Amino acid sequence: MVTRINIGPVHPSTHGVLRLVADIDGDTVVNLEPHIGFLHRGVEKLVETRMYMQNPPYMEKLDYVAPMSYDEAYVATVEKAMGVEVKERAQWVRTILLELQRIASHLLWLGTMANDVGQFFTVFMWTFTDRDRILRLLEEASGARMFYVNMRIGGLIRDLPPGFDERAREVLSYIEKKMKKYEDFLEKDPLFTERMKGVGVLSRERAIALGVTGPVLRASGINYDVRKDNPYYVYDKLGFQTQVRSDGDCFARYKVRMLEMTESIRLVRAALDKIPEGDALGMPVKLILPSAKNRMVTLSRELPRGECLMYMVADSQRPYRLSIRSPTFINLAALKEMSRGCKTADIFAISGSLDLIMGDVDR
Amino acid sequence: MVPILSLASSYLNLTGTAATIVDTLVYAIAVSVLIIAFDYIFGWLERKTIAKIQRRHGPTYAGKYGLLQNMADFVKLLAKEHVAPKRADKLLFLSTIPTMLALTIFLVFLIPLAPTLIETNVGLGLLVVFVLLSFMPLIIFANGFGSGNKFAAISAQRSVVMLLSYEVPLIFVIAAVGALGGSYSLAGLVGAQNPWWFVVLMPIGFVVFFIAMLAEVERPPFDIREADNELIAGWLTDVSAPYYTLALFLDYSRMLLGSLLIAILFFGGWSGPLLPPFVWLLLKAFVISFFIMIIRATMVRMRIDRLLRFGWALLLPLSLINLILTYLVFIR
């Protein structure tokens, strides 16, 4: 007999306001329908009524776990529309900040992922504490702990503070040490690997057909990363390596993100080594009179959750239309297929491995 | 009988059956107080220990070291409104949790806490305890179905599946313990563990028993029934304030019961030097509970279908091997 159960929108494991309607036969999921839209704030409409540089705060609230990435993606779109070059040092600083943000975001994901498979908050608390160290670094760089809004046209609101280099290295080696501990802690637990391996398998062909992005795509064996295939800023100078797994299950997604964190640590270190001196300040918000040169701008960025594609039709003062291709929206669309035939408990393992942020899904 | 427990009957100058009844009542009250004290201390200790493991502080505000935090929670829960869902079967929904708590206290009552504290030395105590203990999942099943909530219903089904998976190995281990001790009374079994504890004589049996006991008292990684991130709170999803308080007490009482049984069957019960026997038994139970607590902070929850496989494909053969080995080595 098929029972329909309603999971969410208020449920411990749905990371926000996701509602899943699951048809369950015994313990097997027959069908699963994600219901979204609880956090739909109409950002795409909202930005049409604001001047260019009034919008970054709105963009940051899309993905409240990795706000800097969205901030940067939007500002870069505006820069591209206006034909402004980013200053040399600012490119390096942005790369450093973006990768730090990626580590912070993945650390939060690791904690919630462990929670979703039934860890009693231990890894969650650990990674939260560690994430806070990175947030402190970002706070030093931007002045705010969570919503930074520190990107400006052509650069940043301020340069890195003195002594940032040493403190960043210190935090990175700390995180690196802790990462090994977490890997040991989780992967040596047979129950954890059992909950992850072979669960929610997405084959290479289906991954492409369903259009998933980011770590989910790379876990299915497709070597696509915007940072490598369409490198922006200084990624091509840092010897960036993509992390690919071919299994396509939850464990592969977990592993890809773990390796990405290690890779990000390496990237930040390399960037700190090579960063040139110079000016990183962008144009003040109030002084610019944007006159978009390019009417139509397409820009993709590799956010922590996957590829974000900004499609902007520029106007003289404000975006005429800004279409955001949010990575988790399309990843969530794949949840239905991935969870078909799995066990009830696996729904949460799979949705956890997708790293959903409902603000990003609903926009 | 300890003199202090028969003070009441001697004060009232009672003899015969009346004295026994009064003594039993006094003992029952003493055991209940013991259980509640244990629940309270463990509720606090668990919060603190898990907080330490998770690099937090745990409760610090209410009382010294947050000792009064659980009291504050308790008062808060009692002050809240009790709501029974409309769809719930009122009788099943409201009677099950008190019944379970009463059953748990009764089971602790059956357990000898010291050679002088054997109030009810049932000849087949071991069997009685485990027969009553295996009623628990069925009562949970009744509660889950009675509450009229789908999560609770899933939890109820899982409860029965869990019962199927660990009960059989548990019975085989108990058979081995009984055969090795030459007795089915708990006091007799404690006496039989001299000089060697059963944990040394049959380590395989201990491992199986410990795992099955974790499942029996619903501690992680086998808290599949109330898997809080899958089923919200499982069979407790619709249970509201006062009953939820009882459920929390029930949780720790069952942990005490489980660790007492492990201590008695495998760690020589109250035997130990210097300290009084009663203290030894509680100390052993405390250490075992502490271990169970640390498991909670570190393990990932098992999936229900996996537990079934685990029970039948691993625990059952192990318990059979244990039974055969025990027979071949010690009894024949």
Added chain:
Amino acid sequence: MKIERNEITQKISAMKAQGYSYLIKITAVDYEKYIEIVYMLRNMEQNKDETLEVDVDPSDAWIPTVIDQFDAADWYERELFEMFGVQVKGRHVERLLLEKWDGKPAPLRKNFVWNGPYETGS
């Protein structure tokens, strides 16, 4: 690349056969005189992106579905319907994805009235 509405299915199939097997996004822009539907496709092997643009009349806004070619089009087409009021023909949708109203007036169209009945809730 600008194409006509009646050749969407055929063109998309042709693109897919050429290796553009990854659908990045289906979106739209309301230019008031016409609505431009944008299909973004990617060729994973050659790392090339291609954009197909289709102009539709706002008063008669519909497009044929491409869900047969791309499974990823499912939610994008539903979003398109809710946000732009563009009917997607040839597929069945049983419920709205993001919104709780019938999608009229479509919120991302330029003639959407702000502070109207839908915002104040009256």
